[in-house]
Amino acid sequence: MLNMELCGIKLENPLLLAAGILGTTAASMNRVLDAGAGGVVTKSFSKEPNKGYNNPTIAEVEGGIINAVGLSSPGVELFKEELSLINRERKTEKSGKNNPNKIAIASIYGSTPDEFNYVASKIGDLIDMIELNISCPHAMVGYGSAIGQCPDNTFDVVNAVKNNVSVPVLTKLTPNVTDIKEIALSAQEAGSDGITVINSLGPGMKIDINAGVPILKNKFGGLSGPAIKPIAIKYVYDLYEDLDIPIVGVGGIRTFEDVVEFLYAGSSAVQIGTAIMYEGLEIFSQINHNLIKFMEDKGFKSIDEMVGYAH
Amino acid sequence: MKNEYKILEIKDIIINTQTIKTFIFDWKMEKDEIPNPGQFMMIWNFNGESDEKPMSVSKIDLDNEEIGITVKNIGEFTNNLHSLKIGDELGIRGPYGNHFKLNGDNIIAIGGGVGMAPLRSFVEHAKSENKNVDVVVASVTQCELLFEEDFKKLGVNVFTSTDDGTCGYKGFATHRTIDLLKSRNYDMAIVCGPEIMMKGIFNILEDNNIPGQYSMERYMKCAIGICGQCCVDNTGWRVCIEGPIFSSEEIKQITEFGNYHRNGAGIK
Structure with missing residues (x-):
């Protein structure tokens, strides 16, 4: 019942693990797939290894967390080993065929179109899709949202990657812009197969009043969790009207009701991250279970019927 | 919020x-929240x-309300x-x-x-429950x-060993344990130390059919189960949530135990 397609790739359900959460190792991502996710997005990686920021990298706030992990990653060469170990292909006994209904999406970052292209070109056969992180709000100068806040830079990065890879490409956008439509259209024009919205909000800051300093080592970080959901819903709703390509909704999902809201707003699939800290890994199976019940109650036969229902 | 910091003065330094x-x-x-022996604080x-690291709780004093x-x-x-x-x-x-x-x-x-460190608070607890330790x-x-003196004060049998033989048995903890097991019987073990040592102890305890509980350490960032930094191969268990204490049966499934760990960038 939850089976669906995203950019031509089959998925057993619309729940994906969001980038930056439990995505550092294949073992961790396999555990998330076993827990019921239809797919995983890896932690973002680039050409070279990057240590990221020192702790504290995460601070809890009302309605979620702010984080500034700082794009820590082992670099593409070393991360290829992890990618190769993700259990995305399940062999079904009857057919003996690979049944890739659990998918792996590689989140990649860089500072130039060439760097994105270099990373993308190394991993095409190890994953099902690529998600371009041009939206991290706490990245180094010239990375992340520095690209995704500019339509021309967005076009150049998407275009460079699309010219060289055969797997579908999602472009993950930052909400921290004046006009997201212009940027999303730019990504679509450059050939992006889908749009992921939204990356974490802000950045924001939390000061510990007893310590008298900002908690995060980086001082500021991106806000995620239930608090940002209404903003994400609005972006999905608006972009659904403007775009011809599918939208992957992300931002504050914690319950099946949240998933329904994102689908109704116009998401074809959704990503879940921060809420794992409240609900544990059981969140995936719980939502799938409740989603089926909801669909039966309301008479929906497929996820597809629900996409954009609120328009 | 559960994960809010308490800003506390250092009351004493031993x-x-x-x-x-x-x-x-x-x-x-x-x-x-009252900590249990084996748990850690950030x-x-x-x-x-500014920086932040996980540290085991070595002392849990319910009477004086100190950790x-x-x-x-x-x-x-x-x-x-x-x-x-x-x-400070x-x-x-x-x-x-x-x-x-x-x-x-x-x-x-x-x-x-x-x-x-984590053994100290556990041993104190076990003695209060009148166990032989x-x-x-x-x-x-x-x-x-x-903690040699602390343990003696608690009334447990203390067996010291030093690599260089300057106190007690001369040799590694593994040799000391093998020696002890010749004359004494145990129905549970708790272990914490360098992973190479824990791996040696694991093999000895397995040979002697003694169920063990091992305290593992990995580079940590969030400590609340979402960043993925401390996950172990091949189970994907998070040391901050499913750990840091793993049973013998769990240790058998942790293929990286005693072999490798990842740094802050995720490099093995």
Whole structure:
């Protein structure tokens, strides 16, 4: 019942693990797939290894967390080993065929179109899709949202990657812009197969009043969790009207009701991250279970019927 | 919010060895969560160069409402902690992770170096439940033996071993344990120390059919189960949530145990 397609790739359900959460190792991502996710997005990686920021990298706030992990990653060469170990292909006994209904999406970052292209070109056969992180709000100068806040830079990065890879490409956008439509259209024009919205909000800051300093080592970080959901819903709703390509909704999902809201707003699939800290890994199976019940109650036969229902 | 810091003054500092100090804090047991032996706290040092690391709780004093963390000076972060004085402040959040389970009557606790820290609070608890406890206190050399006197005061049998033979048995904790098992029987073991030592102890305890509980350490960032930094191969267990204490049966499934770990960038 939850089976669906995203950019031509089959998925057993619309729940994906969001980038930056439990995505550092294949073992961790396999555990998330076993827990019921239809797919995983890896932690973002680039050409070279990057240590990221020192702790504290995460601070809890009302309605979620702010984080500034700082794009820590082992670099593409070393991360290829992890990618190769993700259990995305399940062999079904009857057919003996690979049944890739659990998918792996590689989140990649860089500072130039060439760097994105270099990373993308190394991993095409190890994953099902690529998600371009041009939206991290706490990245180094010239990375992340520095690209995704500019339509021309967005076009150049998407275009460079699309010219060289055969797997579908999602472009993950930052909400921290004046006009997201212009940027999303730019990504679509450059050939992006889908749009992921939204990356974490802000950045924001939390000061510990007893310590008298900002908690995060980086001082500021991106806000995620239930608090940002209404903003994400609005972006999905608006972009659904403007775009011809599918939208992957992300931002504050914690319950099946949240998933329904994102689908109704116009998401074809959704990503879940921060809420794992409240609900544990059981969140995936719980939502799938409740989603089926909801669909039966309301008479929906497929996820597809629900996409954009609120328009 | 559960993960908010408590900013606490250092109430006392106990100098345990030349390189190890124990920091004591007031801890409102009723209001704050009572830590269990084996759990850890995230210690945020915002004095100077800000950083935060996980530390085992070595002392849980319910009567005086105090907790202690025991820190060996091995790098920049711990060196900065060691330079702090009584009255200086640290941020503490936790307790986090699972804990040692008391499920035996004749217990052996085996620790190496600063790995004695989580064992100390457990041994104290086990003695209060009138269990028989033997402790192997191991270190490289005599002046680095940790909590030997504390354990003796608790009335447990203490078996020291030093690599260089300056105190007690000359040799590794593994040799000391093999020797002890010739004459004594145990129905549970708790182990904490360098992973290479724990792997050696694991093999010995397996050979002797003694169920063990092992305290593992990995580079940590969030400590709340979402960043993925401390996940172990091939199970994907998070040391901050499913750990830091793993049973013998679980250790068998952790393929990286005693073999490798990942740094802050995720590099093995």
